[in-house]
Amino acid sequence: MEYLHPYIPILMIVVLAAAFAVVTIIASALIGPHRPGRVKALPYESGMVPFHEANIRLPIKFYVVALLFLLFDVETVLILTWAIAFRAPGAPMPGFQGYAFLVMLFFMIILVIGLLYEWRKGALKWT
Amino acid sequence: MSRLLIENIIFAVKIVVIFGAVLTAVPFMVLLERVLIARIQQRVGPNRVGLDFIPGLGFLKGKFIIGGILQAFIDGAKLFLKEEVRVRAVDPVLWRIAPLITLVPAIMILAIVPFGPPIGLNIFGDWYKIPLAITDLEVGILFYLAVTGVAVYGIVLAGYSSNSKYSLIGGIRSSAQMISYEIALSLSLVGVLLIAGSFSLSRLIGIQSEGVWNWNIWKQPIGAALFLIAGFAESNRLPFDLPEGESELGAGFHTEYSSMKFAMFFMAEYMNMFSYSAILTTLFLGGFYGPIPLPASVYAMIDQPIFGIVSGVGSAVIGVFWFSVKVFLLVCLFVWIRGTLPRFRYDQLMDLGWKVMLPAALVNMVVTAAVIALVAKPISAAPTPDGPALTIALLVAGVVQVVAIDRILTARKRRILGHAH
Numbered sequence: 001m002e003y004l005h006p007y008i009p010i011l012m013i014v015v016l017a018a019a020f021a022v023v024t025i026i027a028s029a030l031i032g033p034h035r036p037g038r039v040k041a042l043p044y045e046s047g048m049v050p051f052h053e054a055n056i057r058l059p060i061k062f063y064v065v066a067l068l069f070l071l072f073d074v075e076t077v078l079i080l081t082w083a084i085a086f087r088a089p090g091a092p093m094p095g096f097q098g099y100a101f102l103v104m105l106f107f108m109i110i111l112v113i114g115l116l117y118e119w120r121k122g123a124l125k126w127t
Numbered sequence: 128m129s130r131l132l133i134e135n136i137i138f139a140v141k142i143v144v145i146f147g148a149v150l151t152a153v154p155f156m157v158l159l160e161r162v163l164i165a166r167i168q169q170r171v172g173p174n175r176v177g178l179d180f181i182p183g184l185g186f187l188k189g190k191f192i193i194g195g196i197l198q199a200f201i202d203g204a205k206l207f208l209k210e211e212v213r214v215r216a217v218d219p220v221l222w223r224i225a226p227l228i229t230l231v232p233a234i235m236i237l238a239i240v241p242f243g244p245p246i247g248l249n250i251f252g253d254w255y256k257i258p259l260a261i262t263d264l265e266v267g268i269l270f271y272l273a274v275t276g277v278a279v280y281g282i283v284l285a286g287y288s289s290n291s292k293y294s295l296i297g298g299i300r301s302s303a304q305m306i307s308y309e310i311a312l313s314l315s316l317v318g319v320l321l322i323a324g325s326f327s328l329s330r331l332i333g334i335q336s337e338g339v340w341n342w343n344i345w346k347q348p349i350g351a352a353l354f355l356i357a358g359f360a361e362s363n364r365l366p367f368d369l370p371e372g373e374s375e376l377g378a379g380f381h382t383e384y385s386s387m388k389f390a391m392f393f394m395a396e397y398m399n400m401f402s403y404s405a406i407l408t409t410l411f412l413g414g415f416y417g418p419i420p421l422p423a424s425v426y427a428m429i430d431q432p433i434f435g436i437v438s439g440v441g442s443a444v445i446g447v448f449w450f451s452v453k454v455f456l457l458v459c460l461f462v463w464i465r466g467t468l469p470r471f472r473y474d475q476l477m478d479l480g481w482k483v484m485l486p487a488a489l490v491n492m493v494v495t496a497a498v499i500a501l502v503a504k505p506i507s508a509a510p511t512p513d514g515p516a517l518t519i520a521l522l523v524a525g526v527v528q529v530v531a532i533d534r535i536l537t538a539r540k541r542r543i544l545g546h547a548h
Contacts, residue, residue, distance in 0.1 A: 005131075009138040009262040010238050010270075016146060017234035021227050021391055024207070028387035033210045041215040043291035044382050053216070054292045062303050065477070069306040072485070076313045079492070080269070083317045086496060087324035089505045097500040108493055115485070124481045126474030 064123050075111060079104075133250055141261050145237055153397045154199035160462045162195070167466035173198040203390065211386040214290060221288035226384065226391035229281030232274045233398035239267045240405040241328055243415045243446030247438040258329065259415075259443060267328040268320065271406060272313055275361060278399070279305045282363075285392070286380035297379030300369050300473065307480035308360035308367075314488035315353035318495040319343050319410050322513070322521075324506040332414035333510025339418040341512040344411045348525040349491040349532075351411040353484055358407065360480070362399040364461060366468040369476060404457035405450075412453050415446035487532055494524050 043050050086100055093099070118124060158173065165172025173195030243259035264270050279302055286298015322343065323331045335342050344351045360367040369375075376382070381392045408414060429441025471479070502520045503513060 005134070006262045006264050008135060009142055010235065010264075012139060013142050013146070013235055013238045013261065014231060016142060017231045018227060020146075020234075021230050025226070025387045025391070028207045028209075029211050032208055032386055035210065036213070040212055043214050043289070044293060044377055045291070046377070050292075054290045054295050056292060056295065058296075058299055062299055065303045065307060068481075069310065072310045073306075073313075076310060079317055080313065080320065083320040083492075083496075084324060084326060086321050087499060087503065087506045089508065101496050101500045104496065105493065108489060112486075112489065119482070124477065126477050 061126060068118065068123065071114070078107075130253070133253075133255070137248075137255065137257060138261065141257075142238075145242070145261060146234065149234075149237055149398065149401060150394075152401065153394055154203060156397050156401065156458060157199040157202070158195060159458065160465075161198070163459065163462045164466050167463070176201050206390045206393075207387055209386040211388065212383075214383045216290045217383065218288035218290070221284045222383075223388075225281050225285035225288060226388045226395075227281075228284060229278060229395040230391045230398075232277045232281075233395040233402065235274050236271060236402040236406070237398075238262055239264055239270055239328055240402060241332060241409060241414060242450055243443045244439065246440060246443045247432070249432075249436050259447070260328070263327065263329050266326045268316060268326040268331075272309075272316075275312070276309060278361075278395075279309075281395070282380050285384070289380075289383040291383050293377040293382045294380050297376045297382070301363065301380055304367065304369060304476060304480075305361055305363075307477060308357045308484070311353055311480060311484035311488050312357035312361060314485070314492060315350045315357060316410065317488070317492045318347040318350040321492075321495050321499055322346055322503075322517075323510075325510075328409055328414075330510040331410060332416070334512050335413045336416050336510075337420050337512055338416075339413065340515070340518065342411065342413040345518050346521040346525075347411065347491075347495070348522070349487060349528050350495075351407075353488050353491070354407060354411070356479075356484065358403045359461075359464070360476075362396065362403055364396075364400065365465040366471050367476065368470060369473055400458060400461055401454065404454045404461070407457060408450060408453040413449075415450040417445060417449045421445075483532075483536070487528075491525075491528060494528060495521065498524050 043054065082100065082104055086097065162172045176195060176198045238261040241258065241260035241263070245256050245258040248255045248257050282305070283298045283302045286294045286296075286301065289295070319331065320326065323334055325331070331343075359365075369379075381389055384392065426442055429445075430439045432438040433440060498520050499517070503517050
């Protein structure tokens with residue numbers, strides 16, 4: 001359990017921050033005036049009366065961006081761990097850095113081919 | 128009392144002190160921003176509310192910047208006392224927790240920021256080494272990336288749950304923008320991680336000690352620039368403030384929030400600005416180390432134990448001073464850029480993220496790894512700076528990359544402008 005000790009303050013600060021936010025929001029809601037009205041409760045639409053609910057359709061582009069993000073984020077996780085191991089002392093074999101570099105270069109080439117394909121297909125194009 | 132209990136009490140004290148200090152700093156940052164923006168736009172800025180409350184200083188009213196010193200506090204109090212307007216048909220649960228999800232990660236990042244070198248404290252005859260950071264995680268950078276990732280949810284949920292078209296568009300835009308730049312943000316740090324060989328922030332600072340020439344910005348100019356730009360995008364500040372572009376979307380994702388719930392988003396933005404400047408300082412600008420190191424004899428003199436209770440006070444004071452100076456200058460840079468640049472168009476924003484920053488980050492990573500494999504040895508156990516050979520090699524590689532990026536972007540601009548005619 002010793003290795004968990006540096007994480008105790010993270011727990012403390014989460015509790016403190018959440019408590020601070022909840023207490024100030026509730027206190028402000030209790031102290032402030034409360035005069036609801038039918039027009040006041042309408043969503044803002046530049047002074048017009050909104051003519052339907054806000055479940056509007058959005059361009060599919062946002063969905064494509066989310067998919068691309070998922071792919072690249074998984075690759076980022078791999079790259080970050082690789083970066084830490086790259087200069088670690090006690091390499092498992094001589095010439096370890098060159099080997100690690102070539103492995104990552106190979107991975108990067110595959111990654112860049114995918115990126116170029118997306119680029120060519122117009123997945124990154126917004127207009 | 129057991130050692131574990133005392134250490135936990137020290138943690139709690141540090142959390143309360145740092146949380147209180149940053150919470151007090153937020154109104155001053157708001158004031159600083161308003162004053163600087165006013166000066167940039169040749170206005171006077173806030174100069175009224177303040178000195179009336181301090182007896183004997185009323186004659187200074189309206190003469191100096193300091194005249195508005197209480198403006199931000201008064202604004203906070205005003206927000207606190209305002210009515211909370213509840214819009215019809217909001218999603219009740221998500222709408223209430225969205226400000227919390229935005230603010231809590233912004234505060235959580237403070238947990239890993241190192242403010243100064245450790246001090247020693249004598250409690251009941253035992254010496255405790257207290258780092259001037261709330262905690263020193265082995266996985267500090269991973270923690271930072273994970274927590275900044277959570278902040279996206281708050282903004283998206285705020286936009287989605289408000290039942291307003293402006294909020295919805297702001298939230299969706301924001302999610303696409305933040306996830307796009309998050310990749311560039313993570314990849315821009317790979318160079319630094321390659322050099323340090325660790326996620327730990329104390330190690331990342333340790334390798335930047337002993338002078339300005341050891342700072343990581345010389346080894347990673349591209350990484351620092353990408354991290355700077357991605358940070359602007361992640362904190363939704365101009366020129367990347369499309370989620371809340373006033374002239375297009377009302378107030379964007381927080382259009383329907385009022386009173387203290389709005390103040391949560393507001394505070395989170397400034398806290399993000401602060402913690403982001405602090406992380407940039409720590410990773411690239413030498414953290415709490417000054418530009419020129421003092422001789423070891425001076426440190427030995429100023430770090431003498433005082434009354435046998437605390438030691439290392441001198442270097443802690445110097446460290447906190449340099450850290451504050453750097454963070455202050457970076458916050459001023461944030462404001463300066465807000466006062467200078469116009470807002471991006473959305474397709475330009477996405478272009479910059481995916482077609483410029485992502486390839487640049489990937490190339491920078493490969494080049495840095497190649498240079499390290501050629502020049503550097505495996506890291507030592509203690510965090511000490513690398514020799515000048517690595518710095519010079521990486522600086523040359525960085526300059527070559529800057530020139531190459533400039534060439535490519537200029538050619539691309541010519542091509543696009545050529546098509547337009």
